[in-house]
Amino acid sequence: MNQKDFQAIYMLWLRQMKRFLRAKSRVLTTIVQPLFFLFILGFGFNIAVFPGMEGSYINFLAPGIIAMAILFSSMFTGVSVLWDKQSGFLQEVLVAPVSRLSIVIGRTLGGATIALFQGILIMIIAIALGVPTVSPASLLLTLVIMVLLSFTAVGFGLIVASKMHDFEGFESVMSLILMPLLFLSSMFYPVNKFLPDWLQVLSYCNPLFYMIDGIRGSFTGVNYVLPPLVDLGIILVLCIVIMGLGTYFFNKSEA
Amino acid sequence: MDIITTENLTKTFDGFTAVDHIKFSVKKGEIFGFLGPNGAGKTTTIKMLTTLLYPSEGSASIAGFDILKQRANVRENIGIVFQEPALDTELTGRENLDFHARMYGLSPEIRKKRIGEVLTLVDLLDKKDVLVKQYSGGMKRRLEIARGLMHSPKVLFLDEPTLGLDAQTRRAIWAYIKQLNKDEDTTIFLTTHYMDEADFLCDHIGIIDHGKIMVMNTVDALKKSVGHDVITLSCNDTATLHKRLEQESWISKITPHDSMLTLGVERGEEKIPVIFDIARTVNVTISSVDVRRPTLDDVFLYYTGRSMRMREQQVREAPNIGMKKPARFRLRWPKK
Numbered sequence: 001m002n003q004k005d006f007q008a009i010y011m012l013w014l015r016q017m018k019r020f021l022r023a024k025s026r027v028l029t030t031i032v033q034p035l036f037f038l039f040i041l042g043f044g045f046n047i048a049v050f051p052g053m054e055g056s057y058i059n060f061l062a063p064g065i066i067a068m069a070i071l072f073s074s075m076f077t078g079v080s081v082l083w084d085k086q087s088g089f090l091q092e093v094l095v096a097p098v099s100r101l102s103i104v105i106g107r108t109l110g111g112a113t114i115a116l117f118q119g120i121l122i123m124i125i126a127i128a129l130g131v132p133t134v135s136p137a138s139l140l141l142t143l144v145i146m147v148l149l150s151f152t153a154v155g156f157g158l159i160v161a162s163k164m165h166d167f168e169g170f171e172s173v174m175s176l177i178l179m180p181l182l183f184l185s186s187m188f189y190p191v192n193k194f195l196p197d198w199l200q201v202l203s204y205c206n207p208l209f210y211m212i213d214g215i216r217g218s219f220t221g222v223n224y225v226l227p228p229l230v231d232l233g234i235i236l237v238l239c240i241v242i243m244g245l246g247t248y249f250f251n252k253s254e255a
Numbered sequence: 256m257d258i259i260t261t262e263n264l265t266k267t268f269d270g271f272t273a274v275d276h277i278k279f280s281v282k283k284g285e286i287f288g289f290l291g292p293n294g295a296g297k298t299t300t301i302k303m304l305t306t307l308l309y310p311s312e313g314s315a316s317i318a319g320f321d322i323l324k325q326r327a328n329v330r331e332n333i334g335i336v337f338q339e340p341a342l343d344t345e346l347t348g349r350e351n352l353d354f355h356a357r358m359y360g361l362s363p364e365i366r367k368k369r370i371g372e373v374l375t376l377v378d379l380l381d382k383k384d385v386l387v388k389q390y391s392g393g394m395k396r397r398l399e400i401a402r403g404l405m406h407s408p409k410v411l412f413l414d415e416p417t418l419g420l421d422a423q424t425r426r427a428i429w430a431y432i433k434q435l436n437k438d439e440d441t442t443i444f445l446t447t448h449y450m451d452e453a454d455f456l457c458d459h460i461g462i463i464d465h466g467k468i469m470v471m472n473t474v475d476a477l478k479k480s481v482g483h484d485v486i487t488l489s490c491n492d493t494a495t496l497h498k499r500l501e502q503e504s505w506i507s508k509i510t511p512h513d514s515m516l517t518l519g520v521e522r523g524e525e526k527i528p529v530i531f532d533i534a535r536t537v538n539v540t541i542s543s544v545d546v547r548r549p550t551l552d553d554v555f556l557y558y559t560g561r562s563m564r565m566r567e568q569q570v571r572e573a574p575n576i577g578m579k580k581p582a583r584f585r586l587r588w589p590k591k
Contacts, residue, residue, distance in 0.1 A: 004360040007357050007358075007360060008357065008358050011354055011357040013352060013357060015343065015346065018345070018346060019343075019345045019346075020348070022345055022386075023345070030347075087340070087341075087342075087343070087344065088337060088340050088341035089339055089341050089342065089343050090305055090341075090376045091335075091341045092337075092341045092342075092355070092402075093285075093336055093358070094307055095305050095306065095307060095330055095333070096330065096355075096358035096359060097327060097330040097331035097358075097360075098358060099327065099361060159559070167371075
């Protein structure tokens with residue numbers, strides 16, 4: 001890593017910011033879509049009673065929505081390598097005399113900035129809706145988990161992009177991998193002893209479960225399964241592994 | 256000194272060999288041209304030399320650095336203008352150049368100065384703050400060439416630099432390529448399927464077809480190898496006339512193509528009456544005849560047995576031959 005690499009990281013980050021702010025429809029979708037979930041799903045299920053759940057359903061749902069917004073946005077950043085591949089711009093990036101690692105870092109930081117912006121926005125709306133918080137220090141932990149979630153999702157997106165052959169491949173990944181992960185993540189319903197055993201086991205095998213559990217534990221402080229710091233440890237390991245794999249696959253890809 | 260050398264450089268895609276054990280070298284400071292029809296393996300070669308593709312076999316070195324083992328050093332010493340557009344269309348022209356300049360670590364003063372210089376050169380200064388997606392095809396191409404020149408590299412790769420440009424812009428770009436080669440001592444490696452371009456720009460050319468180098472030499476030497484003059488004639492019975500003319504020792508080479516015959520001779524204008532006399536003796540009627548100095552087109556015909564135009568037609572009819580990269584990258588994302 002030298003000065004040139006840092007300048008490249010900054011430039012790749014800046015490019016993502018410019019592109020994001022210029023794509024008005026994307027800005028709108030990414031902000032509005034989670035709000036649909038929060039308001040419609042939140043108020044819709046608010047009348048239901050889940051055994052073993054504390055507080056209102058919106059309080060339970062909000063951490064999951066934050067995680068989902070970050071997950072989608074960051075994955076999009078990773079997968080958008082494919083767009084660059086198609087438009088030919090990836091070649092321009094790959095022949096530049098900067099290390100592949102700084103290209104990955106630049107893209108990841110760009111994606112994480114956008115994702116974090118969305119996550120924080122939902123957080124503020126949730127707090128305005130009366131979702132309880134634990135303490136400022138705890139909120140800081142939430143932010144750390146959000147950043148790690150974002151990094152992991154970008155890494156996952158990079159892996160998908162390097163293995164993906166076409167648009168249909170992207171659809172399959174969304175519906176065959178992402179949807180089950182979301183459904184098993186404790187985002188929509190609490191994972192506890194009232195669930196069938198197999199559903200509990202599957203949930204504990206889901207990396208996303210620990211991310212949402214961590215955000216829930218540190219943000220609202222209710223309905224969580226593991227202590228937030230334990231979640232943090234698991235997430236950290238996951239993040240390093242996935243980012244490592246993502247960098248490896250990106251390194252190997254040809255333009 | 257050789258600035259580019261390759262050793263058995265080979266690339267295969269799913270059993271199809273795009274570049275087949277090629278071996279060549281380019282001297283420092285020259286303009287070297289790879290001439291060949293679409294799908295001959297030109298772009299694949301450039302992509303391997305610029306570290307964008309891994310060779311299936313063999314290796315190469317650029318400015319003394321190995322393209323497999325010292326990839327970062329290679330990238331520092333080269334600049335590329337891609338054949339296919341490689342611009343970020345969501346950014347403005349100036350932003351694309353700025354991106355490039357920073358990726359190559361240019362200082363802020365040089366960055367500013369070069370952006371102004373190259374934009375003036377390609378006549379895009381007044382469009383610099385317009386988003387690239389609003390540029391026309393020719394404008395995009397000009398911007399890409401401007402970008403390739405930004406960081407004054409040791410070796411500049413130009414993949415079909417003037418493809419799809421109007422005559423006036425082509426001339427301007429040719430002049431700048433020459434000037435850059437002379438003033439900044441930049442070695443230029445270009446691929447083209449335009450004979451006039453190779454003729455005008457290149458010191459040395461290599462003719463490539465089906466992934467193999469057919470011949471490599473200076474432009475003049477190649478033209479001389481064809482013959483002093485070239486006679487092209489069409490008649491009602493090429494086979495008979497061909498057979499008869501083969502007995503004449505003053506014809507250096509006869510190539511049949513497109514129901515025509517091309518002959519390499521000395522003092523062509525004096526040979527036309529002789530050919531007519533011979534044709535009459537075998538009862539063949541010549542319908543048209545043309546004498547000219549040899550062009551690179553004749554050189555290509557001489558070494559491959561086909562004219563460039565015919566070769567490109569064949570490639571279009573057999574799409575596999577023209578494959579430049581694996582088909583899986585060829586998807587298009589629907590426009591929003």
